[in-house]
Amino acid sequence: MRRVGDHGKHISIRFDTETHDKLFYIAEYEGRSGSGQIMYLIRKCIAEFEKEHGKIEWDENKNG
Numbered sequence: 001m002r003r004v005g006d007h008g009k010h011i012s013i014r015f016d017t018e019t020h021d022k023l024f025y026i027a028e029y030e031g032r033s034g035s036g037q038i039m040y041l042i043r044k045c046i047a048e049f050e051k052e053h054g055k056i057e058w059d060e061n062k063n064g
Contacts, residue, residue: 015023027037050056 023037024034027034030037030040032040046056
C-alpha cells in the first residue's frame with residue numbers, strides 16, 4: 001500500500017469530547033490505537049465504496 005520512503009499524509013480533525021472518548025474506548029477494546037482505529041475505519045469506508053461503485057483508479061503521478 002505504502003511506497004518506500006512514503007511517510008504518509010497528515011490530517012488534523014476535531015472531535016467533541018464524547019465522540020473522542022467513545023472512539024478511543026472502541027479502539028482499546030479492539031486492540032488498536034486511536035490512530036489505528038481511525039485508519040481501520042477509513043479503509044473500511046473505502047472498501048465498502050469500491051465494492052458498490054468499483055475500484056477507485058489511482059495514478060500516483062497525477063494524485064501524488
